[in-house]
Amino acid sequence: LFAEANGSAAPKKILVLGGDGFCGWPTSLYLSDQGHDVVVVDNLSRRNIDLELGCDSLTPIQPMEVRCQAWKEVTGKDIRFVNLDVAKEYDLLVQLIEKEKPDSIVHFAEQRAAPYSMKTSKTKRYTVDNNVGGSNNLCCAVIDSGVDAHIVHLGTMGVYGYGTSGGEIPEGYIDVILPGGRESNILHPAYPGSVYHATKCLDALLWQFYNKNDQLRVTDLHQGIVWGTNTPQTALDERLINRFDYDGDYGTVLNRFLMQGAMGVPLTVYGTGGQTRAFIHISDTARCIELAINNPPKPGDRVEIFNQVAETRRVRDIANLVAKLTGVEVNYIPNPRQEADENELDVSNKKFCNLGLDPITLDTGLFDEVTEVVKKYKSRCNPQKILPASFWNKKRAEACADLD
Template identity: 60%
Template structure:
């Protein structure tokens, strides 16, 4: 398959791109390298070394023999360029990691809150709108977070997807499905709750195929591919 990995320079995006490449898929990474710029802003360095993207791709080519294309692009701003990329690459799947990823960063100041909302929501809507505009049958895979359910849900058994409820109407009780009630604890988590509303809307109205993963914390220093 042809897979575009948005945010493929990030902590989860890079290992995902390598894993899919190792499985034989044709990978294109799209990233604006904002994760690196945020580290510079905060005057911190990653616990695991992060080499320049050109070195990363060259190292993967050396150990695997497989090519990964990198495109520098700001998802959420460079809309026409993204549409052109979809037309050029004709992806089967888009994996969406292109969001500001830190809850603490999203709460540092009004400027950081505004950046998180502007970046995350525009990115998600633009990806969905571009898929519809392309007319292609593209499956979107998104990395969400369990944090959309609130911080007090640790240990709770949270149902997947939608809750089945009964709604009182003039004709009596009617069956309905609703999203599990959101309870975000930060601006970052709030944007993820809005993501799932975008996904519901575009799936309902435009039949976009979407897998939205609400996983717990993803942590580790290496994967089988990055070890190589």
């Protein structure tokens, strides 16, 4: 049953850090389904942040123990779960890597919401400590364990800044002429738009350093905004359902619009909606990660960087598309973010396409899947949680003061 993705097709032992999350859970199931031996590592912090914010996944996600048991019942395959904090339980992380000797470690285990990272000094500091501390711990733990595991990290398109290059954004590296005339190929300049995005830029420097210093094999995936909810694997049984975030902090833009459309409430577009963003469907997130796992950098290679995106779209165009399909209004509200009103974004994704990815694009047929999920669980929605709840600075907070 092992599907041969381009590259090494042998089943692998894989640790999935952050495997209880929105991207991590469907990826863990997909990798297990493809015949890999998967161990999920997660400290369940995302579930705790839901409690802190007084929200919950729209979909009724089950505890990890139930999820793993259901997967076993439905497919006969094992996924093991280890509750461990990657940023705080260093010794346990080293012991786990020594014991499991993974071929690959997929690293999703970070605080991933830009709005949450901008909420307060406490959430800014937590995001930096958790994300940068976790990535540094992972590098040190791989080195200390002596296991030559390939690290596959989920980064973000946001490390490039949006539309600052003035042309197609290449995959991680750019050609430059240094002062004095020497030609070089260096990491694309970092231009973060939030504390969260800044942590991904800092991660990229850590990968570069440990790769140079200790020859760690690292692939950094600069991912676009993920949309969709379920995958063929999570749809097998209701207990396997993926999380769906719709709140102002964690709800990502297209899923939020689809959710508002299905609920019959106006779509909330920030500012002019002129922001152009990169998108990828959740099923392709999982496929890309397997492609990255099966095509590790060779020993001595520099950090491999892929742009993990299917396409770019302007936010107001997406809003108009969803509005047309659902008949709801588009409501332009003050932007809680400090960002350019309008930007262009042109991104290369040749590397994944060359490895055989045929990405799913914004197909309105696939919108139905999300709409069905939202309709099914709409009684679980708290509409009060949809509007922005975090503001980039005092000026933005004042501009948004009248939102209700």
